[in-house]
Amino acid sequence: MSAAPSAPLPGVTALPEPPAPGRPGPRRTSRPGRPVWEEEPGPVGQGLKGVTLGVICLAVLGPLWVVVVTSLSDQRTITEAGGLVVVPRTITFRAYQELLGGGTVTRAVIVSLLVTLVGTALSMAVSVLCAYGLSRPGSLLHRPILLTLLVTMFFSAGLIPTYLLVTGIGLQDSYWSMILPSVVSVFNILVLRAFFMNTAPELIDSARIDGAGEWRILLRIVMPLSKAVIAVISLFYAVGYWSQWFNAMIYLNDASKWPLQMILRQLVIKEQAPQGMAQMIATQQVPSLAVQMAVMVLALVPVVLVYPFVQKHFTKGMLIGAVKG
Incomplete structure (x- = not known):
């Protein structure tokens, strides 16, 4: 015979029973009074965060990339690109050598x-x-x-x-x-x-x-x-x-x-x-x-x-x- 479950002591809250095998557990609820922006983001929120961070990184690193690549390009590459160079072709350090030549x-x-x-x-x-x-x-x-x-x-x-x-x-x-x-x-x-x-x-x-x-x-x-x-x-x-x-x-x-x-x-x-x-x-x-x-x-x-x-x-x-x- 199985023993009957003992009643909880006065003033002590009984712990919830674990879910049976194959049955989903209780749904997690947010803390009462917790702000919305502190909730754990779902898949859509995570995706939006990734896209936003990617756009910010491109906005910061894109101009820097163009500046560095243009400084390492020769006259022919700059002329063919019509100004600022995005895709490097011929790499030369001639500009830096002349600038730092004393x-x-x-x-x-x-x-x-x-x-x-x-x-x-x-x-x-x-x-x-x-x-x-x-x-x-x-x-x-x-x-x-x-x-x-x-x-x-x-x-x-x-x-x-x-x-x-x-x-x-x-x-x-x-x-x-x-x-x-x-x-x-x-x-x-x-x-x-x-x-x-x-x-x-x-x-x-x-x-x-x-x-x-x-x-x-x-x-x-x-x-x-x-x-x-x-x-x-x-x-x-x-x-x-x-x-x-x-x-x-x-x-x-x-x-x-x-x-x-x-x-x-x-x-x-x-x-x-x-x-x-x-x-x-x-x-x-x-x-x-x-x-x-x-x-x-x-x-x-x-x-x-x-x-x-x-x-x-x-x-x-x-x-x-x-x-x-």
Whole structure:
């Protein structure tokens, strides 16, 4: 004889019996109050997601492919394609060899690299120190200083006063004119400040009890815990300095001090060939369109190489710094 099923204890919910062989189990239902966008997508939703991601990838990688292929094409291939090349036929590195052969473009690449490295280091030093001071409650005049920064974020003096200030302090035709006017970003300071404010107060208080000063707290506790946001803000500053051309156009009269973006502007907008390549382009030894695309590729390479190393910190750094601020 089989034993009768025992009654569940008071206050204890009985577990559902497993389905019999060959009989489908109970249908899963969504949690009550769960938003629609958190539900597991069905086959149609998965397909739409795949198609959408594919279209986005084509929209991003398609133009990049065309630029790279055109920069590696000869004059005959470009002429037959009627301009930009989509399908490569003859691959040649002549445009890159001429650009990086020690002329104007090589010097411009070096200038852009130096300005990016020095500018990013200086901007991060100023931003981290300012953000840490503003994140400490009770610091001297931190509220008036924060309010002043917020005002400058929405209202600026304008181009003419900025030009008069830069030229008045002797930065005309100097490399510092591409760095100092852009050394501070209020938005980046606010993101860093919001991240620093989330540091556990117990850690800072225990460090102070052990005799640590503000410099040691910043360097040994706050910054190691803020690697994500520091990496993201460093990327922001680096891309800004690398892509900068407006300050060079205004303040630099010596073409030998131009960054790479100014050379690209001269090629694409004014159609002026770099010094030493005008004759080769005129005689069609090097296609003009291939030179333009090659300069674009050179301008994209540093960002493409650096971004994968920072991408893992990007979402975490921006969301924590923005949402919890």
